Amino acid sequence: MDSIELIGMISIIMAGATVGIGAPITAIGEGWAVSRAMSALAQQPDAAPVISRSLFIGLAMIESSAIYCFVVSMVLIFANPFWNHFLGVAGG
Amino acid sequence: MTITPDAIVYWQLGPYAISATLVFTWVVMAILVLGSWLVTRKLTTGARVARGQLLLEIVVNAIRAQIREVVDEAPDRYLPFVGTLFLFIVTSNVLSVVPGFHPPTGSLSTTSALALCVFVAVPAFGIATHGAGAYFRTYLQPSPFMLPFNLLGEVTRTIALAIRLFGNMMSGTMIAAIALALAPLFFPVLMNVLGLLIGVIQAYIFSILALVFIAAATRAHDQTQAGAPNATGEANRG
Numbered sequence: 001m002d003s004i005e006l007i008g009m010i011s012i013i014m015a016g017a018t019v020g021i022g023a024p025i026t027a028i029g030e031g032w033a034v035s036r037a038m039s040a041l042a043q044q045p046d047a048a049p050v051i052s053r054s055l056f057i058g059l060a061m062i063e064s065s066a067i068y069c070f071v072v073s074m075v076l077i078f079a080n081p082f083w084n085h086f087l088g089v090a091g092g
Numbered sequence: 093m094t095i096t097p098d099a100i101v102y103w104q105l106g107p108y109a110i111s112a113t114l115v116f117t118w119v120v121m122a123i124l125v126l127g128s129w130l131v132t133r134k135l136t137t138g139a140r141v142a143r144g145q146l147l148l149e150i151v152v153n154a155i156r157a158q159i160r161e162v163v164d165e166a167p168d169r170y171l172p173f174v175g176t177l178f179l180f181i182v183t184s185n186v187l188s189v190v191p192g193f194h195p196p197t198g199s200l201s202t203t204s205a206l207a208l209c210v211f212v213a214v215p216a217f218g219i220a221t222h223g224a225g226a227y228f229r230t231y232l233q234p235s236p237f238m239l240p241f242n243l244l245g246e247v248t249r250t251i252a253l254a255i256r257l258f259g260n261m262m263s264g265t266m267i268a269a270i271a272l273a274l275a276p277l278f279f280p281v282l283m284n285v286l287g288l289l290i291g292v293i294q295a296y297i298f299s300i301l302a303l304v305f306i307a308a309a310t311r312a313h314d315q316t317q318a319g320a321p322n323a324t325g326e327a328n329r330g
Contacts, residue, residue: 049161057304060297064252067259074262078095 004086011080015073022069029062095262097194098201113199120184120196151179162300163307170303173213177206178299185261185291189284195291198261200254207254210302211246218309227309253301260294 037055041048097112104110131144141149155175159167181197188195196202218227231242264287271280 053161053300056293056297057300060256060294060301061252064256064259067256067263070263071255071259074095074266 004083004090007080007082007086011076011083015076018069018073018076023066026062026066026069030059033058033062095266096199097196098199100194112194113196113201116184116194117196117202119193120180120187123187124179124183158300159303162303163311169217170306173209174299174303174306177209177302178295181206181257181298182292182295185295186288188261188265188291189288195261195265197257198265200258203254203258203261206257206298207250210253210305211250213302214246214305214309217306221310230309249305253298257294257298260290264290 033055037051040051044051097116100112101109102112102115127144128148131142131148134142135145136142152171152175155178156167156171159170159174163170184195184197187193188198197206215227218230221227231239264283267283268280268287271283
């Protein structure tokens with residue numbers, strides 16, 4: 001198999017696997033955080049502004065790992081440096 | 093389909109490319125500056141207040157209230173920096189529903205620049221509050237062995253700040269483009285509404301995180317000196 005075919009195949013598989021593995025684990029973490037925040041809200045409705053602000057900040061922190069996965073997979077698909085390098089070698 | 097507005101180049105002036113990021117950054121800045129200038133040109137304090145002035149007062153008051161909740165002290169020190177960050181990001185994110193507008197926050201260059209501003213502002217606020225020596229000593233807390241980790245934390249949270257905003261905005265535009273190709277009727281509208289929500293939340297999160305980092309830098313000294321009689325520390329704690 002040609003090296004460029006191999007690179008294309010592995011890039012697409014890994015782009016899917018990156019999001020497919022990274023997103024669900026992050027989702028589990030966010031679910032935990034939200035469920036804890038909901039029970040805290042139910043116990044102390046007075047502290048709603050503080051709880052929801054901390055929840056938003058925490059969710060953003062957790063979600064950034066899923067976003068990293070997404071960025072990596074987007075780079076693999078649309079801006080793959082190895083693919084571009086071998087295209088340049090094949091073309092030039 | 094382009095992953096970033098950096099790739100859309102309008103003019104090439106020698107080595108300098110005028111990309112969509114640059115153009116739309118200036119568009120957002122022009123909207124903000126012209127809007128504020130038009131409103132603040134004729135401020136009144138009477139019973140009848142112009143609509144624009146009311147709008148700006150509501151926005152500034154909301155930002156001040158949020159800052160006050162986080163730092164527990166007078167918000168005026170933090171208002172210019174954090175408020176500007178929030179207004180710039182929220183304007184460019186919300187304008188992304190306008191057809192033909194590429195949000196500058198969807199480019200890693202813009203978000204890195206904003207994150208670098210935060211990276212510089214955190215020690216600046218810390219040194220302005222405590223002086224250079226006392227601020228840099230906080231890097232040796234709780235023990236000098238933690239110095240590399242403290243420095244690493246500074247850098248990685250800056251990178252995380254940049255990548256988070258970029259990833260969210262980029263995914264918003266990508267999802268809209270993919271939805272347009274798969275189900276062009278009605279579905280992209282829903283994704284755009286979601287994109288609006290995410291854009292406002294991300295602007296909020298970016299500025300709140302910047303504020304939390306700055307507040308940690310200005311407050312760290314008070315906690316380490318909690319036992320010592322310190323007039324300024326008592327005043328700050330509020």
